[in-house]
């Protein structure tokens with residue numbers, strides 16, 4: 001294997017830049033698209049003015065949460081300026097956190113905590129106010145829970161003996177409180193989902209498109225070397241051409257798996273996507289399928305141009321029918337077989353088995369075992 | 377030594393050569409001549425294990441081609457008619473590439489010396505910038521990396537200038553004399569054949585080369601039946 005690596009380096013040296021380009025092309029493309037999308041999203045964020053009269057922690061927390069929303073761009077202003085900008089339609093709407101916001105919340109009063117203004121052109125007002133209301137509601141919920149816990153603590157320290165009724169009523173109270181909390185969490189989840197829909201894209205779905213294209217282009221060495229004039233020489237060296245090619249396939253697979261691991265880490269830190277264990281298996285599987293297929297396909301081809309063009313078409317077809325780019329739910333419903341025979345769909349669904357792994361593996365074994373007439 | 381016994385080769389029932397027998401001893405350079413399409417390349421391919429003879433047997437030292445095919449190959453240096461080198465590599469990279477995969481290891485110094493022996497001195501130049509003669513020399517040098525006992529050359533001097541031809545011929549002579557290699561090579565250049573070879577094998581129907589060489593006093597290896 002050492003000599004295979006050494007001889008491969010001689011080849012890599014001569015097209016080093018294009019080689020590195022294709023190695024990192026899928027990862028770089030996804031990251032590039034990610035930042036492009038963030039840019040577009042920032043451009044389309046709703047500008048909202050926020051006037052914070054109440055200088056308390058509870059108020060600051062609300063400000064912080066609103067700022068975290070990927071739909072809003074928050075400007076903290078004083079009231080006059082905010083209203084002025086609203087008139088000029090520079091702001092979509094203005095929300096004022098009134099003095100005494102925290103105090104009122106502690107008292108359990110929910111009236112007139114926040115005053116809002118909108119203009120005749122505010123198109124996001126309703127959804128923004130809904131969002132603000134949900135934050136407020138959540139905060140009041142939290143305060144209520146804290147209150148209950150405090151009371152519980154008091155009861156526990158004051159009297160050791162509880163009556164049954166007491167326990168039941170307290171647990172009920174805790175239950176209802178927890179329900180209140182959990183519904184709010186659900187609501188928050190829905191908000192999250194809504195935000196995701198705005199940025200509807202699946203990084204691994206885009207990745208597989210670029211990865212399959214890059215794999216084809218990385219495997220053009222098979223065509224170049226299979227049709228090279230030096231081929232008869234492989235009879236007189238330690239490796240038959242098939243063995244040499246197979247060892248190189250192994251080398252390429254190790255290298256690309258390493259790049260895939262880097263991809264997983266970069267996606268984790270930049271895109272904040274967690275990759276589960278089953279997904280890692282799916283990635284390893286699809287990598288072996290891609291490499292094996294490109295390898296066998298390139299062995300069947302004579303001309304590079306034809307190979308590149310067909311690779312492009314195959315990748316495009318697979319990407320379009322996988323649903324990674326355009327949703328094809330109705331197609332999958334009408335043609336359930338497509339999700340079984342499509343090599344990308346098990347990968348996108350994180351399935352543990354991909355029938356193509358076995359097909360490609362079998363084809364490689366058959367290819368290797370078959371004797372050629374000359375140079376056998 | 378190489379012992380060829382009554383081999384014949386047919387393509388689709390069309391005989392290329394029949395009942396060819398001869399032997400090569402260490403230190404001998406033997407020429408293989410015949411008109412275009414006579415079957416010189418085919419015979420060399422058979423001797424190089426690239427093709428099986430239809431009938432007959434071949435033996436290199438104690439190894440039979442049929443039985444010890446893999447082993448025989450380690451001791452054959454085959455110089456193909458079409459130049460077989462990596463065109464985008466330098467001379468050095470070509471040598472290193474095949475040395476890494478060869479049956480025998482050679483140091484980079486040894487590889488360089490091998491090239492210099494034939495006066496191939498453009499070690500760091502890319503192959504596609506070399507002249508035809510230089511490429512031919514590299515084509516030969518690569519085939520000798522593993523120090524083979526039997527060297528089969530298919531028109532190693534075709535299309536190159538007289539000086540390069542002389543350099544290659546001198547080198548082959550040195551290989552045979554100093555290292556006791558067995559050399560079999562084809563050429564259409566009769567002057568070269570006359571100067572270099574101790575014996576000549578003539579194949580094909582046409583008696584032209586046979587007569588020519590006999591007049592010049594060359595020893596013709598008798599091939600049973602190859603000439604009706």
Ligand SMILES: Nc1ncnc2c1ncn2[C@@H]1O[C@H](COP(=O)(O)OP(=O)(O)OP(=O)(O)O)[C@@H](O)[C@H]1O
Pocket residue numbers: 387392410411412413414415416417418419
């Ligand atoms: N793979 C093949 N299938 C069928 N016939 C073949 C094949 N290879 C060679 N031949 C035939 O065998 C004959 C001998 O060919 P070969 O290449 O050995 O001739 P040659 O003496 O080397 O000619 P040249 O001097 O042109 O190199 C030719 O008539 C050719 O048409």
Ligand SMILES: [Mg+2]
Pocket residue numbers: 416417418457530
């Ligand atoms: Mg020939």
